[in-house]
Every structure is written in C-alpha cells, then in structure tokens.
Amino acid sequence: MTADGFTTCLWFDGQAEEAAHHYVSIFKNSGIGRIGRYNEAGPGPAGSVLTVEFTANGQKFVALNGGPEFVFNESVSFQILCADQDEVDHYWARLTENGGTAGPCGWLKDRFGVSWQVVPDGLVEMLNDADPEKAARTTRAMYAMGKLDIAELKKVHAGE
DSSP states (O other): OOTTOOOEEEEESSOHHHHHHHHHHHSSSOEEEEEEEOOTTOSSOTTSEEEEEEEETTEEEEEEEOOTTOOOOTTSEEEEEESSHHHHHHHHHHHHTTTOEEOSTTEEEOTTSOEEEEEETTHHHHHTOSSHHHHHHHHHHHHTOSSOOHHHHHHHHHTO
C-alpha cells in the first residue's frame, strides 16, 4: 500500500462533478483534482465526466458517474465532528440545502442521497458517561432531536 492511505469512491448517476463541487464549497482544506472522461469505449458518452478526484476537509475522494445501478443508503455515512453549535448549524444548513433531508439524532441526507452525521464535540462523552442516568437522559434527548442542540444536550446531561 502506498503512503497515501485510502480514497473513498462515491458512485453517482451523472452528478459526480456537481457533487464534488458542492462538497468542496462546504468544507475547508478542499479542492478539485483531476477530471477523467469517458472515451469512445464507453459505456458513457465520449467526453462526458467519468470521475472527479477531489479533497474535502483533507480527505481524498473520487466521484464516479457509474450509472443508476447503485444508490446511497444509511449503511454508510460520514461523521462531521463539530467544535461548536456554529459548525453544527453550518454543516446542517449546507448539507440539507436544495433537496437534502433532515433525519433524527443529528443524521441527514444531502441532495445526492449521501448520509451524514453532524456530531457536536462532547456528545460521545455525554452518551457514555459513567453515570448511567446522565447517559440515559442525554440519549433520550438526542433521540428527540433532528439537528443536535449542544446547549440543550448539556442542560439535559446536567439534569437541569
């Protein structure tokens, strides 16, 4: 294996370039790389986009226009670990815009059908607190939320 590690390949049905540009516009430390095109051998029309290499938040991806055979589902999701409520609000708004859908417990689907978990800093610690009552209260509160509210989660965790 090379020192570059892993690259995540995301399968789209004709939206690879649009998706890559969308993700690059949301995350810092991002950019578009090489764009590969179908040639006369197909199966897509010669000259149309086959792959788009991009980096989002320093992570390497390839967006592939593979066709309608496969679609995204919740069995694979990307976690965004957020430092504060402003980051939670930013990623939630940007990833649900233009046809994305809010889900429960900090989960959402973007307009391409990719699942994301927008996770505030400290949540995992609250959910795994050594005090089972604090952990249970926080878990119940999280289950009742769509976009996670850090202040409310901290309040519930503290028993207020």
